[in-house]
Ligand SMILES: Nc1ncnc2c1ncn2[C@@H]1O[C@H](COP(=O)(O)OP(=O)(O)OP(=O)(O)O)[C@@H](O)[C@H]1O
């Protein structure tokens with residue numbers, strides 16, 4: 001096993017990064033891939049999506065996201081939190097991540113070194129990142145093999161795209177992670193009933209710079225999706241309506257594509 005690390009990233013907030021991280025993990029579990037979840041967002045939504053497993057012991061010290069920024073010796077007394085066999089999580093710890101946001105950029109290089117020790121235990125690691133530009137986002141991109149970026153349409157969102165592009169370029173050319181691979185950008189929370197939004201998506205797909213990076217999938221904005229997220233279920237499970245079934249197919253295809261492209265198997 002050689003763990004492949006996926007960062008789900010876009011510095012724009014509220015565009016579906018955590019929802020996509022969670023469902024990609026569901027898809028990896030369905031493929032029987034031992035999967036490590038890492039939450040680099042101090043809001044802790046990705047952590048919240050995963051309740052403790054049956055073996056959770058509140059008296060134990062579990063590895064937290066901030067631990068990855070220091071030498072492994074410092075957290076020698078901490079262990080990985082397993083949710084089920086082969087399924088683990090490194091949760092966000094608000095106070096420590098808040099401090100780390102202001103740490104020098106060089107700190108971004110630490111998690112990659114730390115995570116190497118888990119390389120034989122997992123096939124996939126999914127890192128959920130904050131919806132803002134900070135050292136933690138840079139750290140996720142620095143330790144990742146590949147990045148996928150959900151993106152929304154609109155004036156402000158497209159401006160954010162240029163920022164995302166810039167950060168990825170900085171990470172690749174600034175000596176942080178020259179091998180970082182962009183799997184692609186994934187149109188997310190698309191209102192398919194809005195003709196203008198659909199035209200905008202068409203135009204973006206034809207954009208000379210960004211177009212080739214837009215994945216041939218789309219995650220429509222739908223009530224059953226929000227519900228599935230709240231119920232901590234894969235979007236594609238338990239669909240009773242046509243709309244939910246369609247959404248399920250969209251999400252499953254997109255998640256499976258990203259895992260295949262990550263090359264974890
Ligand atoms: N396709 C969708 N249809 C309906 N609701 C969605 C969809 N995708 C995400 N949501 C909802 O939108 C909200 C924001 O999603 P999410 O938290 O995944 O975004 P985020 O990019 O991780 O945000 P942040 O930048 O704050 O971390 C959530 O309430 C989620 O349930």
Ligand SMILES: [Mg+2]
Nearest residue numbers: 017018041045
């Ligand atoms: Mg999030």
